Amino acid sequence: MLVKLRHSNRLVLILLLLGGGLVALLLLASAFGAVTIPLPDILKMALNKVAVFDFPFTWRAVDETIIFQIRLPRVVGGALVGAALATAGVLFQGLLRNPMADPYIIGTSAGAALGATIAMTLPINLAFLGFGLVPVAAFIGALATVILVYNLARVGGKTPIISMLLAGFVVSALLAAVMAFMISMSNRFDLNLHSVYSFLMGHISITSWGQIAIIAPLVIGGIIGARFFAFHLNAFSLGEEGAAYVGIEVERDKILILALGSLLTAAAVSISGLVGFVGLVVPHAVRLSLGPDHRFLLPASALAGAAFLVIADLLARTLLAPVEIPVGVITAIVGAPVFIYLLRHARREYAF
Amino acid sequence: MVSLQVRQVYFSYFDGLVLHNINLSIKAGEMVGLIGPNGSGKTTLIKLASGILKPNQGEIRLDGSRLTQLSRKSIACSVAVVPQHFHIPFAFTASEVVALGRIPFLKPFAEESEVDKQFVSSALELVGISELKERRFDELSGGERQKVILAMALAQQPKLLLLDEPIVHLDIAHQVEILELVRSLNVEWGLTVIAAMHDLNLAALYFDRLVLLKEGRVSADGVPAQVLTEARIREVFSASVRVEPHPITGVPHIVIMPRASNIKQ
Numbered sequence: 180m181l182v183k184l185r186h187s188n189r190l191v192l193i194l195l196l197l198g199g200g201l202v203a204l205l206l207l208a209s210a211f212g213a214v215t216i217p218l219p220d221i222l223k224m225a226l227n228k229v230a231v232f233d234f235p236f237t238w239r240a241v242d243e244t245i246i247f248q249i250r251l252p253r254v255v256g257g258a259l260v261g262a263a264l265a266t267a268g269v270l271f272q273g274l275l276r277n278p279m280a281d282p283y284i285i286g287t288s289a290g291a292a293l294g295a296t297i298a299m300t301l302p303i304n305l306a307f308l309g310f311g312l313v314p315v316a317a318f319i320g321a322l323a324t325v326i327l328v329y330n331l332a333r334v335g336g337k338t339p340i341i342s343m344l345l346a347g348f349v350v351s352a353l354l355a356a357v358m359a360f361m362i363s364m365s366n367r368f369d370l371n372l373h374s375v376y377s378f379l380m381g382h383i384s385i386t387s388w389g390q391i392a393i394i395a396p397l398v399i400g401g402i403i404g405a406r407f408f409a410f411h412l413n414a415f416s417l418g419e420e421g422a423a424y425v426g427i428e429v430e431r432d433k434i435l436i437l438a439l440g441s442l443l444t445a446a447a448v449s450i451s452g453l454v455g456f457v458g459l460v461v462p463h464a465v466r467l468s469l470g471p472d473h474r475f476l477l478p479a480s481a482l483a484g485a486a487f488l489v490i491a492d493l494l495a496r497t498l499l500a501p502v503e504i505p506v507g508v509i510t511a512i513v514g515a516p517v518f519i520y521l522l523r524h525a526r527r528e529y530a531f
Numbered sequence: 532m533v534s535l536q537v538r539q540v541y542f543s544y545f546d547g548l549v550l551h552n553i554n555l556s557i558k559a560g561e562m563v564g565l566i567g568p569n570g571s572g573k574t575t576l577i578k579l580a581s582g583i584l585k586p587n588q589g590e591i592r593l594d595g596s597r598l599t600q601l602s603r604k605s606i607a608c609s610v611a612v613v614p615q616h617f618h619i620p621f622a623f624t625a626s627e628v629v630a631l632g633r634i635p636f637l638k639p640f641a642e643e644s645e646v647d648k649q650f651v652s653s654a655l656e657l658v659g660i661s662e663l664k665e666r667r668f669d670e671l672s673g674g675e676r677q678k679v680i681l682a683m684a685l686a687q688q689p690k691l692l693l694l695d696e697p698i699v700h701l702d703i704a705h706q707v708e709i710l711e712l713v714r715s716l717n718v719e720w721g722l723t724v725i726a727a728m729h730d731l732n733l734a735a736l737y738f739d740r741l742v743l744l745k746e747g748r749v750s751a752d753g754v755p756a757q758v759l760t761e762a763r764i765r766e767v768f769s770a771s772v773r774v775e776p777h778p779i780t781g782v783p784h785i786v787i788m789p790r791a792s793n794i795k796q
């Protein structure tokens with residue numbers, strides 16, 4: 180049946196399946212935790228919530244609170260982080276024409292990490308729209324670093340990609356050194372090393388719908404914005420000159436794509452710390468199975484990234500419960516073998 | 532069909548002047564070859580004509596409008612460029628690459644229309660590579676790849692085609708095939724063509740008008756017989772040659788003369 184569909188229809192069908200699968204996965208992932216709540220109950224609760232159905236209560240009231248106030252925000256938060264990182268990965272790989280690029284390549288990770296570390300040393304306890312100081316500082320650190328890198332790389336009205344990669348590398352190294360200094364002086368700075376490591380290894384720190392209400396519009400808006408640039412990204416695979424030849428305003432669109440990618444990354448980092456591998460492995464996996472056309476690559480990567488991180492986070496919080504494994508450890512352990520398998524067996528492998 | 536006027540154009544990169552007071556008037560439907568030694572400014576002139584470089588002084592007009600005032604999109608709707616080669620890092624198929632030529636005509640979020648698809652398949656057909664369309668671009672030979680790039684340029688439905696040494700990496704069969712095709716598009720569609728060319732004999736064979744550049748200045752401009760004289764080639768290229776009429780067409784044919792000590796029996 181799949182074979183009979185036209186190529187683009189087949190891809191749309193895959194997107195619908197991915198979307199449906201993600202919704203199912205969100206509910207499934209909510210079932211597991213300190214108490215396991217049966218999936219049929221969760222389904223009924225969810226259907227009652229959308230007010231189309233009226234199933235009788237066969238579950239404890241506390242279960243409903245656990246699902247809707249504790250687990251779903253976290254699971255949805257994980258999905259947003261995964262979607263944001265995978266989309267940012269596609270943007271950076273496409274713009275930089277570099278299959279090794281990930282969302283952190285131009286310094287967002289180092290900037291976010293330093294921002295978060297500084298925030299952890301500050302004795303103030305501010306809350307901003309439901310967020311503590313650490314996520315806000317991480318967000319600002321990530322964006323400030325990208326702006327710095329972009330301006331350092333700018334020569335004579337242009338921002339050559341190679342100088343951006345170099346500037347990103349150097350600035351990251353500098354910020355990492357400052358952070359290493361702070362860690363080595365942790366006593367002096369009154370720095371809790373456990374929180375620093377937890378940030379560096381990744382941890383979905385969503386505790387309320389209020390945080391989702393801030394992050395979700397950023398991430399979903401960012402993904403829609405990214406999809407707007409699908410043709411531009413296809414054109415960028417010809418290189419900057421080639422893109423200009425097919426009508427792309429290269430310097431302007433480069434800034435916009437970088438800004439979108441950085442915003443998505445900063446949003447993700449602010450609620451999860453540094454979760455590695457999602458932004459690298461998911462775009463590759465999707466490109467290898469669906470092809471490099473960004474019109475499908477972008478939405479499919481967003482959905483697949485969300486699903487990947489929901490599963491990783493589920494494993495992170497259940498495998499050794501009540502101890503929580505950093506989610507970045509899971510994404511690397513699961514992601515690396517998947518990546519290797521894909522590279523060796525894919526139908527449309529890479530042109531190096 | 533569009534015309535191109537280059538008026539008193541000066542251009543320099545960071546170090547030193549590359550083009551010096553260039554004046555050219557190229558009429559709609561002309562087929563012009565840019566020739567000259569390495570570093571004489573051929574590629575730079577092509578890039579200026581495509582609008583991706585901007586003159587330091589002077590102006591370039593496309594059908595009367597200043598190139599610097601046109602958007603990339605509106606330039607791309609009438610001007611297509613074929614560079615020496617493209618490296619494409621992702622595994623696009625040949626027809627996906629050709630479809631990139633339709634980007635100037637597409638709106639964001641829109642699908643390619645039937646018209647766009649028609650232009651893509653007729654471009655593939657015109658270049659004679661319909662059978663390659665499902666093949667991956669990076670697995671094609673150099674000659675096939677260059678044909679795909681040419682098809683992409685033609686899918687843009689250009690009125691002016693700029694080619695930057697389009698055949699320099701190709702074998703003689705592919706060189707002739709591509710030039711024959713470009714020539715027939717020029718004759719049949721009235722496509723205006725400007726091409727930087729290394730091979731003087733092929734330039735003489737396929738182009739009506741040659742512009743010879745030397746150190747960033749126009750050293751000669753005219754029909755091949757006027758431009759390709761023994762004295763001028765000796766002066767501009769510092770090469771010792773003999774120019775004879777082509778046995779069939781009568782255009783200048785350049786015979787390279789080795790040094791006496793290197794002449795083999």
